[in-house]
Amino acid sequence: xxxxxRFAWVAALALAFGASGVEAQSDLITYGYFASRxxxxxxxxxxxxxxxxxxxxxxxxxxxFFHIMMQQNLGNRFRMFMNLAGPDAQTVEVRNVxxxxxxxxxxxxxxxxxxxxxxxxxxxLDAVPTYYGIEAPEMFxxxxxxxxxxxxxxxxxxxxLGGGQLEYALSTDNGEGDIFPGSFPVGxxxxxxxxxxxxxxxxSGYTSGGTTNSGTALGAGPSDNGxxxxxxxxxxxxxxxxxxxxxxxxxxxxxYARADHEAERDVDAVLSVLANADVNTAxxxxxxxxxxxxxxxxxxxxVGDYEVETxxxxxxxxxxxxxxEVAPYVQWDWYSNPETIRSKxxxxxxxxxAADDGEFTKATLGLVFRPIPSVAVKLDGSQHAxxxxxxxxxxxxxxxxxxxxxxF
Amino acid sequence: xxxxxxxxxxxxxxxxxxxxxxLLFAGAGQASAQISIVVGAGSSQTASESDLAQMFGGSLTSxxxxxxxxxxxxxxSPVGQTFYADFVGRSVGQVRKAFTALLLSGQAQRPxxxxxxxxxxxxxxxxxxxxxxxxxxxxxxxxREIARVGG
Numbered sequence: 001x002x003x004x005x006r007f008a009w010v011a012a013l014a015l016a017f018g019a020s021g022v023e024a025q026s027d028l029i030t031y032g033y034f035a036s037r038x039x040x041x042x043x044x045x046x047x048x049x050x051x052x053x054x055x056x057x058x059x060x061x062x063x064x065f066f067h068i069m070m071q072q073n074l075g076n077r078f079r080m081f082m083n084l085a086g087p088d089a090q091t092v093e094v095r096n097v098x099x100x101x102x103x104x105x106x107x108x109x110x111x112x113x114x115x116x117x118x119x120x121x122x123x124x125l126d127a128v129p130t131y132y133g134i135e136a137p138e139m140f141x142x143x144x145x146x147x148x149x150x151x152x153x154x155x156x157x158x159x160x161l162g163g164g165q166l167e168y169a170l171s172t173d174n175g176e177g178d179i180f181p182g183s184f185p186v187g188x189x190x191x192x193x194x195x196x197x198x199x200x201x202x203x204s205g206y207t208s209g210g211t212t213n214s215g216t217a218l219g220a221g222p223s224d225n226g227x228x229x230x231x232x233x234x235x236x237x238x239x240x241x242x243x244x245x246x247x248x249x250x251x252x253x254x255x256y257a258r259a260d261h262e263a264e265r266d267v268d269a270v271l272s273v274l275a276n277a278d279v280n281t282a283x284x285x286x287x288x289x290x291x292x293x294x295x296x297x298x299x300x301x302x303v304g305d306y307e308v309e310t311x312x313x314x315x316x317x318x319x320x321x322x323x324x325e326v327a328p329y330v331q332w333d334w335y336s337n338p339e340t341i342r343s344k345x346x347x348x349x350x351x352x353x354a355a356d357d358g359e360f361t362k363a364t365l366g367l368v369f370r371p372i373p374s375v376a377v378k379l380d381g382s383q384h385a386x387x388x389x390x391x392x393x394x395x396x397x398x399x400x401x402x403x404x405x406x407x408f
Numbered sequence: 409x410x411x412x413x414x415x416x417x418x419x420x421x422x423x424x425x426x427x428x429x430x431l432l433f434a435g436a437g438q439a440s441a442q443i444s445i446v447v448g449a450g451s452s453q454t455a456s457e458s459d460l461a462q463m464f465g466g467s468l469t470s471x472x473x474x475x476x477x478x479x480x481x482x483x484x485s486p487v488g489q490t491f492y493a494d495f496v497g498r499s500v501g502q503v504r505k506a507f508t509a510l511l512l513s514g515q516a517q518r519p520x521x522x523x524x525x526x527x528x529x530x531x532x533x534x535x536x537x538x539x540x541x542x543x544x545x546x547x548x549x550x551x552r553e554i555a556r557v558g559g
Contacts, residue, residue: 029518031511071514076475076537081514096514102474115513127512130505158468163458165468196496197467197506246502318501325501373504408508408518 031407032068032084033129037061039399046342046354047280047389054395063089067126077102083126095126096150106157116151117169117189118204119242119255125149129376129403132251132316132329133366139240139257139310143349144337146259146308147206147238148215148225150174151187164194167202176215176225180233183210191242198246206238214347218269219276222347226259228339229347230273231304232266253314261339263304270300277346282356286339306339316368324371329380331364355386374405442544442558443491446529446551451536457555463539464496466506469516471537479507479519480531480540487525491541495557 040059045052065088071081083096098112115123125136139146151171158167173185186209191202214229216222227234240257270287273279274295285291286301293299316329338358341348352358366380378401385394445460447453453471455463462468463477470476482488483500492500510516520531520538528540529551539554547553 031518033512067512069512069514071517073476073517076473079476083514098514102470102476104474105470105472108470108474123513123515124509127509130509130512158470160456160459165462193462193467196461196465196498198465198498198502246498249499320501373501405508405512408511 028070028072029407030068030070031405032066033403033405034064034066035128035401035403036064037134037399037401039397042396042398044395045388045393050389052389052391052393065089067095085126104157106159108156110154110156111152113150113152113174114154115149116147116154116171116187117156118147118149118187118206119189119202119240119257120200120244120253121255122149128401129405132314132327132368133331133364134378134380134399134401135364135382137255137310137312138333138335138362139255141349141351143222143344144308144335144340144352145222145224146226146257146310147187148173148176161192162194164192164199167191167193173225177212177227180211180213183208183212185209185212195246200242200244202242204238204240204242208234208236211235216347218272219346222344222349227261228263228304230266230269231263232269232302234261234263234304236261236263249318251314251316251318254312256311257309259308261304261306261308263306263339265300265302265304267297267300267302271295271297273341273346277341277343277348279341280356282338282358283341283353304339306337308335308337308339310335318368324369325373327368327370329364329366329368331362331366333362333364335360335362351384351386355388356390357387360384360386374408375403376405377402441490442556443487443495443541444544444547444551444553445539445541445555445557446532446547446553447539448533448536449550449552451532451538451552453537453539454554455539460539460555461496464492464541465498465503466510466516469510475537476517478517478535478538480528480538481519481521482523482525482528482540483521485524487541487543491557495541 038061042056043054045054066086068084071079073079078101080099084092085095086092096114098110098114100108100110102108117123121137122140125140140149152174154169154171156169158165169189171187187206189204191200193200211233212227213231213233214223214227215225216229218229223229236259238257238259242255244253274287288299289301290299312333314331316327318325318327335352336359337352340353340358342350342353344350351360362382362384364380364382366378369377381398383394383396459468507516507519511518522528522531525542525546528542532538532540533550
């Protein structure tokens with residue numbers, strides 16, 4: 001319903017703004033990519049009756065999926081963009097459909113469902129063939145999103161500064177969670193690009209602007225807006241700093257983000273989690289005033305303040321060979337969330353939530369091979385390390401991804 | 409057989425001539441390697457050299473009036489190789505990947521890829537928001553030069 005209203009709104013605005021300059025209308029450009037992925041986890045540890053056991057779940061193979069993007073200019077100042085995704089080769093979903101009106105370079109407005117400007121990756125996460133690595137940085141891992149990836153309205157622009165461009169963006173959210181009186185979420189992003197785009201430094205942030213709650217019901221999987229589903233209310237702020245440098249064929253990236261949550265746990269939700277989600281000792285101790293007493297309403301600790309932090313470093317080196325482009329890369333991710341749990345069904349994630357202290361690291365080594373510019377073959381392997389049952393444990397994962405871009 | 413006395417002045421003279429010719433041809437080579445960044449003669453768009461380098465590098469996607477930049481590119485030509493190395497400061501491959509990421513996230517227009525100077529001129533004439541680069545020797549009154557590289 002809301003999707004239809006939004007689409008109609010965008011279409012109406014497109015026609016309204018575009019009518020003034022239809023003579024400058026460009027052709028509708030269509031492009032995108034097809035991809036498929038295979039991944040396998042080896043010897044994943046878990047705790048059973050205080051003992052560490054390992055098992056290797058079956059490999060996962062995703063059916064070939066696709067993204068089809070379309071864009072068009074209507075006049076000099078208005079343009080539209082649409083991103084259609086076929087994530088399981090059976091359905092098609094609209095990831096983005098937005099219009100943008102530019103007053104000048106310093107000021108434009110973008111409206112309609114869109115990925116918010118936030119750090120190096122959020123806007124380009126659907127562009128997997130173009131960057132090193134296969135997986136999203138931890139802040140935008142769907143199992144533990146720090147904020148909602150999408151917004152419906154952005155004010156953006158850029159100004160020239162010292163031989164580069166200073167870009168800004170201010171955004172709202174996409175209606176995740178319930179509407180709480182007086183709350184007004186705001187996201188922001190400021191970045192400076194210089195050296196013809198070879199260097200980027202910036203900072204992003206987000207505030208819930210008051211109280212909010214999860215956009216996903218308890219028992220329906222991980223949250224889509226950074227608020228855990230067993231929270232009755234959560235007021236939170238996120239700050240992120242990032243940098244990227246291209247030095248010849250070498251690309252370096254680093255990003256750090258921190259989310260501070262002032263949250264109140266919902267008593268019934270916590271009791272459901274404790275009864276069904278197989279939480280560990282540390283998590284049980286967080287949720288209860290006195291863990292020795294047991295899971296009863298009067299013993300639930302409703303003060304749920306916590307901090308989430310993550311950092312990554314990524315580096316890739318690209319060079320041409322007689323058979324195509326070869327690009328080895330290394331990545332190191334760290335993520336900490338003491339409040340989450342292991343069960344994805346109950347809103348947790350099986351990485352941080354599996355650890356005693358909600359903390360893990362992931363070291364990745366990979367290779368991109370492009371026999372021709374439109375084909376990318378990626379192979380990488382990661383080692384996850386964390387503390388489980390008081391022991392340092394680790395497990396390995398390998399991933400293979402092949403993609404074909406078209407329309408470029 | 410020439411004596412060494414008769415050979416040395418001649419050798420010096422021929423050396424000077426060769427050096428002078430080398431300078432001459434090198435100069436001529438530099439002149440022919442000049443590249444002009446152009447818009448259509450009827451276009452009102454203009455930009456600083458810094459802005460233009462960012463546009464071709466993918467980090468600036470609009471003109472100062474807010475119109476989206478339409479890049480007209482001839483990356484596989486000798487002019488293109490020189491242009492990216494000398495002016496943009498990034499390789500063709502790096503810029504291609506940057507633009508692909510921008511396109512897949514809707515942040516830029518798809519560059520129009522052509523093969524030679526004549527096609528660049530035709531493309532910028534068609535679109536007042538288009539900008540391309542050509543050998544300066546190919547300039548004519550259908551286009552307006554807004555910057556020169558290697559001049």
